[in-house]
Amino acid sequence: MKIKVTSPGRVNLIGEHTDYNGGYVLPCALNLSINLSFEINNKESFVKTDLGYSMTFNINNPYKKSSIHWENYVFGVIEELKKIKSDLNNFSCDIKSSLPPGAGISSSSALVCGLIKGLSILNNLNLDNSEIINLSRNVEHYYIGLLGGIMDQYTILNAKENKAILLNCNDLKTKYIDINFGNLEILLLDTNIKHNLASTEYNVRVKECKQALKTINEVNNIKYKNLSQVSLEEINGAKNELSLNQFKRAIFVYNENRRVIKSAELIEKNNLSEFGKLMYQSHEGLKNNYEVSCKELDFLVDQTKKIDGVIGARMMGGGFGGCTVNLIKSNEIAEIVSKIKENYNSNFGINLKAIIAKAGSGINVVKI
Numbered sequence: 116m117k118i119k120v121t122s123p124g125r126v127n128l129i130g131e132h133t134d135y136n137g138g139y140v141l142p143c144a145l146n147l148s149i150n151l152s153f154e155i156n157n158k159e160s161f162v163k164t165d166l167g168y169s170m171t172f173n174i175n176n177p178y179k180k181s182s183i184h185w186e187n188y189v190f191g192v193i194e195e196l197k198k199i200k201s202d203l204n205n206f207s208c209d210i211k212s213s214l215p216p217g218a219g220i221s222s223s224s225a226l227v228c229g230l231i232k233g234l235s236i237l238n239n240l241n242l243d244n245s246e247i248i249n250l251s252r253n254v255e256h257y258y259i260g261l262l263g264g265i266m267d268q269y270t271i272l273n274a275k276e277n278k279a280i281l282l283n284c285n286d287l288k289t290k291y292i293d294i295n296f297g298n299l300e301i302l303l304l305d306t307n308i309k310h311n312l313a314s315t316e317y318n319v320r321v322k323e324c325k326q327a328l329k330t331i332n333e334v335n336n337i338k339y340k341n342l343s344q345v346s347l348e349e350i351n352g353a354k355n356e357l358s359l360n361q362f363k364r365a366i367f368v369y370n371e372n373r374r375v376i377k378s379a380e381l382i383e384k385n386n387l388s389e390f391g392k393l394m395y396q397s398h399e400g401l402k403n404n405y406e407v408s409c410k411e412l413d414f415l416v417d418q419t420k421k422i423d424g425v426i427g428a429r430m431m432g433g434g435f436g437g438c439t440v441n442l443i444k445s446n447e448i449a450e451i452v453s454k455i456k457e458n459y460n461s462n463f464g465i466n467l468k469a470i471i472a473k474a475g476s477g478i479n480v481v482k483i
C-alpha cells in the first residue's frame with residue numbers, strides 16, 4: 116500500500132502570537148503544500164526530499180538528536196509515535212514540496228503533521244486530529260526547542276477551502292468564516308530572510324507572557340490560565356510590578372485578540388477596508404510592543420502604505436523574517452509587486468518573492 120499525504124502551509128490573516136496565550140487567531144490553509152508519499156519498507160527507513168536531502172536509519176534504533184536540523188523533525192515524530200506503539204514499521208517517504216521553508220508559512224508544521232498522519236496510517240494507529248495536533252506540538256517543544264502554539268497544526272488539519280478559521284486557542288471553539296474577497300487577493304511577500312524560530316527570541320516572548328500573567332494574577336488576586344483572559348484594568352493595575360517589556364507584551368496580546376474578533380466580523384460584513392486598517396495596526400503592535408518584526412518586514416509594510424491598491428499589510432507568523440501578508444487589488448498586483456521588488460532589491464540587495472495565496476483545504480490522504 117502507498118499512502119500519499121498532502122499537507123498544506125498556513126496563512127494567518129490576523130492574530131499573531133496569541134495562540135500560545137490562549138487567544139484568538141484567524142488563519143486559513145495555503146494552496147501550497149508538502150506532499151509525502153509513504154510505503155512500508157522491510158529492512159530500513161529512508162526519507163528523501165526534493166531539496167536534495169535524504170536520511171537512512173533503522174526505526175528501531177534508540178533516539179539520537181541529529182546535528183542536521185530537519186532530521187530532528189523526523190526523529191521527533193518517530194519518538195512521539197513510539198510512545199503509542201513501540202514496534203513501528205520501517206518505511207520509505209518521498210517528500211516533494213511547493214512550500215518555501217523558513218518563510219513563516221509553516222512548512223515545518225506541514226512536514227510534521229504530514230509525517231504523523233502518514234506514519235499513523237502505515238502503523239494502524241487511528242489518531243484523530245486533536246491527537247495529531249498534540250503530538251506535533253510535542254515534536255516542536257521537545258525535539259526542536261520551539262515553544263510554539265497550536266495555530267499552525269490546527270489549521271493544517273482542519274482547514275476548508277475558501278474559509279478562514281476563527282479559532283479560540285483556549286477552548287478550541289471554531290467558527291469558519293467565508294473568504295470571498297471579490298476583486299482583492301491575499302498576497303504574500305517573502306523577505307527571503309530565513310529563520311529557524313527556535314533560534315530567535317520567540318521562546319523569550321513565550322516566557323515574558325507567562326511571567327506577565329503570573330504577576331497580573333498575583334497583583335489582582337486572580338487565577339487566569341492564560342494572558343488572553345486578562346482585562347485592560349488588570350494589566351494596568353499590575354503596571355508597577357511588571358517590567359516594561361512584560362507590560363508591552365500584555366498590552367499587545369490584549370489588543371491583538373480584540374482585533375481578531377473585530378476582523379472576523381468585518382470580513383463577514385465584507386467591510387474589507389476596515390479589516391485592512393486592523394492589519395496595519397496589528398503590524399504596528401508586533402513591531403513596537405511585541406518586538407518581533409525586522410527592518411525588511413517593516414520596509415515591505417511601509418512601502419504598501421504609499422500605494423492605494425493595497426488595503427492592508429502586516430508581518431505574518433512568528434516574525435524575525437518570513438513573509439508579510441497583504442490584501443491587494445487583483446488588477447494592480449503585477450505593477451505593485453514589480454515596484455516593491457525593485458525598491459526592496461535596491462535597499463537590501465535581496466530578491467523578493469511574491470506568492471498569491473488562496474485559502475485551500477486541510478490535510479488530505481489518498482491510499483493507493
Ligand code: GLA
Pocket residue numbers: 130131132133134135221263264265266267432433434
Ligand atoms: C509560529 C508558531 C505559531 C504562532 C505564530 C505566531 O508560526 O508556530 O504557533 O505562535 O508563530 O502567531
